[in-house]
Amino acid sequence: MTQQLVLYPLLLQMFLSILLMFCWRKISWQRVISIVGSIISVGVSIWLFSYIWENGTQIVLAGNWKPPFGIIFVADTLSATLVLLTAISGLAVASFSSASVVAARLKFGYFPIFHFLLLGLNGAFLTGDIFNLYVWFEIIIISSFVLITLGGEKAQLEGSVKYFTLNILASMIFLTAIAVLYGLTGSLNMADLALKVAAIENRGLVEITAILFLVAFGIKAAVFPLYFWLPDSYHTPPSAVAAIFGGLLTKVGVYALIRVFTLIFVGDMFLENIILIIAVLTLFSGGLGALVQNNLRKVFSYLIICHIGYMIAGLGLFTEVAIAGTIFYLIHDIIVKTNLFMVGGLIFRIRGTNSIRNLGGLYADHPMLSLLIAIPLFSLVGVPPLSGFWPKISLIIAAFESEQWWVVGAIIFASLITLIVIAKVWASVIWKEKKELPVRLNFRYFDKLKTIRKAQMIAPMIFLSLVSLYIGFGAEHIQQVSSRVAGELMDNTQYIEAVLGKEQIIDHEE
Amino acid sequence: MEILLAIMIGVLYAAGIYMILRRSLVKLILGIIILGNGANLLIFLLGRVVKGSPPIIPADSDVFQSVYADPVPQALILTAIVISFGLQSFAIILVKRAYKVVKTDDLDEMNAIDKDS
Numbered sequence: 001m002t003q004q005l006v007l008y009p010l011l012l013q014m015f016l017s018i019l020l021m022f023c024w025r026k027i028s029w030q031r032v033i034s035i036v037g038s039i040i041s042v043g044v045s046i047w048l049f050s051y052i053w054e055n056g057t058q059i060v061l062a063g064n065w066k067p068p069f070g071i072i073f074v075a076d077t078l079s080a081t082l083v084l085l086t087a088i089s090g091l092a093v094a095s096f097s098s099a100s101v102v103a104a105r106l107k108f109g110y111f112p113i114f115h116f117l118l119l120g121l122n123g124a125f126l127t128g129d130i131f132n133l134y135v136w137f138e139i140i141i142i143s144s145f146v147l148i149t150l151g152g153e154k155a156q157l158e159g160s161v162k163y164f165t166l167n168i169l170a171s172m173i174f175l176t177a178i179a180v181l182y183g184l185t186g187s188l189n190m191a192d193l194a195l196k197v198a199a200i201e202n203r204g205l206v207e208i209t210a211i212l213f214l215v216a217f218g219i220k221a222a223v224f225p226l227y228f229w230l231p232d233s234y235h236t237p238p239s240a241v242a243a244i245f246g247g248l249l250t251k252v253g254v255y256a257l258i259r260v261f262t263l264i265f266v267g268d269m270f271l272e273n274i275i276l277i278i279a280v281l282t283l284f285s286g287g288l289g290a291l292v293q294n295n296l297r298k299v300f301s302y303l304i305i306c307h308i309g310y311m312i313a314g315l316g317l318f319t320e321v322a323i324a325g326t327i328f329y330l331i332h333d334i335i336v337k338t339n340l341f342m343v344g345g346l347i348f349r350i351r352g353t354n355s356i357r358n359l360g361g362l363y364a365d366h367p368m369l370s371l372l373i374a375i376p377l378f379s380l381v382g383v384p385p386l387s388g389f390w391p392k393i394s395l396i397i398a399a400f401e402s403e404q405w406w407v408v409g410a411i412i413f414a415s416l417i418t419l420i421v422i423a424k425v426w427a428s429v430i431w432k433e434k435k436e437l438p439v440r441l442n443f444r445y446f447d448k449l450k451t452i453r454k455a456q457m458i459a460p461m462i463f464l465s466l467v468s469l470y471i472g473f474g475a476e477h478i479q480q481v482s483s484r485v486a487g488e489l490m491d492n493t494q495y496i497e498a499v500l501g502k503e504q505i506i507d508h509e510e
Numbered sequence: 511m512e513i514l515l516a517i518m519i520g521v522l523y524a525a526g527i528y529m530i531l532r533r534s535l536v537k538l539i540l541g542i543i544i545l546g547n548g549a550n551l552l553i554f555l556l557g558r559v560v561k562g563s564p565p566i567i568p569a570d571s572d573v574f575q576s577v578y579a580d581p582v583p584q585a586l587i588l589t590a591i592v593i594s595f596g597l598q599s600f601a602i603i604l605v606k607r608a609y610k611v612v613k614t615d616d617l618d619e620m621n622a623i624d625k626d627s
Binding site: 131134135138141142145149152153154157158160161164165168169171172175176178179180182183186188 | 530535538542545546549550552553555556557558580582583586589590593596597600601604605607608611612617620621
């Protein structure tokens with residue numbers, strides 16, 4: 001029963017999308033199946049997580065080929081945590097989409113594709129094979145292309161042309177990097193690669209391969225200077241799609257960076273410095289970008305970029321405290337960013353515009369909702385004791401210990417900018433006096449929705465806000481998880497042993 | 511043989527990137543296709559080109575007798591070709607649709623999203 005447990009989240013999502021395809025035109029069925037299926041998937045992910053927590057890293061050999069041959073699925077604590085977070089965000093977005101995405105879009109296979117996207121995400125987190133990772137990335141981007149173009153409005157198509165080109169380019173660079181790596185080592189298994197890459201004498205070529213991976217994953221993760229596609233495309237699709245994109249899609253890039261640069265390319269000062277410089281520039285440019293935007297969802301898009309910088313900075317510092325901070329930030333960011341874009345969608349549904357200049361008066365009309373919106377906004381800033389506060393402390397401590405003062409400065413500066421941006425959003429969207437907006441015909445305003453649809457929109461926000469509050473107030477638990485993940489990542493022999501067995505490593509050392 | 515393939519891969523990459531940098535949508539697609547082919551050939555080349563020795567173990571032996579062609583790169587290329595085929599057909603449809611809606615194939619004129627709404 002537990003032998004193939006690692007594969008259950010994958011199989012469940014695949015089963016769901018196939019099932020949903022059989023109900024192509026029956027939207028009400030699709031809504032129910034998607035929400036119920038997502039609840040089951042949260043259950044399965046909790047099961048997987050608790051199993052990994054107690055029994056350590058688990059592997060499944062697809063096709064029963066002994067590693068390093070054949071494709072392998074590995075679930076260590078990092079993978080299990082991310083699968084759990086994917087399931088939580090997936091559940092929230094499934095419920096939010098049933099209410100906020102218009103029926104015309106749902107009729108063209110929104111839900112099946114949505115679950116294919118979750119399948120790809122789970123696969124990317126669980127695979128232990130670098131080429132298989134490429135295949136999961138392709139599944140993710142194909143699904144995201146469909147989701148981002150579904151509806152075919154003018155702005156949406158323009159956004160998706162940019163999104164599409166940059167993502168394909170990233171895939172090509174990733175493929176090139178795999179080709180060079182395979183030429184160097186003759187292996188695709190990540191644990192095996194870790195041993196073989198460490199033994200290569202031509203370090204120059206290894207560094208170039210690492211840079212290719214950095215660029216490929218950097219485009220996906222939207223780091224400086226490769227992020228320009230993100231603010232141009234993330235505000236065009238429906239807010240439910242933007243929520244899953246903003247919450248999870250860029251984080252897959254971060255996950256791949258963490259995996260590759262803690263397992264395969266380790267201990268290279270040159271690379272660590274490059275990653276740090278990129279992180280600092282990402283923090284600056286994302287923050288400054290958010291400051292000048294007027295479109296609410298563009299502001300949120302730039303904030304995604306800004307906060308990717310924190311995670312990359314932790315990776316660049318490469319101490320156990322810093323990696324723990326990165327993981328904690330990753331956990332916090334997935335939940336908060338998903339929630340943030342749903343909040344954006346809700347505000348759009350209430351007022352019919354995204355322009356910060358024209359918004360206002362939300363507090364006067366919906367005081368309880370405003371209170372709910374405050375939780376993700378202030379978690380994002382990291383007002384203690386909310387969730388954004390703790391990982392920043394870890395990162396700042398780590399930067400102090402490595403005496404990288406400019407990184408400390410950048411982290412504090414980015415927090416300040418985030419605070420200013422959020423204060424601006426809060427003041428002008430929630431507190432400012434209401435402006436009379438022209439009433440849009442054929443627009444489904446929030447107030448006109450049925451009660452059940454309203455509940456479907458609000459419930460996921462309450463759910464994610466509660467998770468956020470738990471991350472903030474139960475920071476000790478999350479810190480335990482991130483410290484354990486950091487321990488596993490810093491000492492990569494554990495991962496390699498779990499995959500290849502002890503004998504292989506000793507063979508290699510001889 | 512290897513040097514020829516290497517030059518060809520270089521030309522394919524250069525041509526692909528040049529095409530992607532152009533402003534026309536159609537050239538963008540062509541660039542992506544060419545770049546994809548370049549990447550596939552690169553996998554083929556870096557998997558070592560071996561002539562006339564398929565990876566088959568003779569009936570009277572348990573191991574390979576001599577150098578053999580590595581089948582893994584070919585499996586990788588096949589996967590990559592199938593994936594890029596799917597992506598390219600999507601890309602062509604997307605470009606056609608974008609051309610119909612936006613009424614231009616010049617990427618510079620695709621700036622509706624820059625205006626605030």
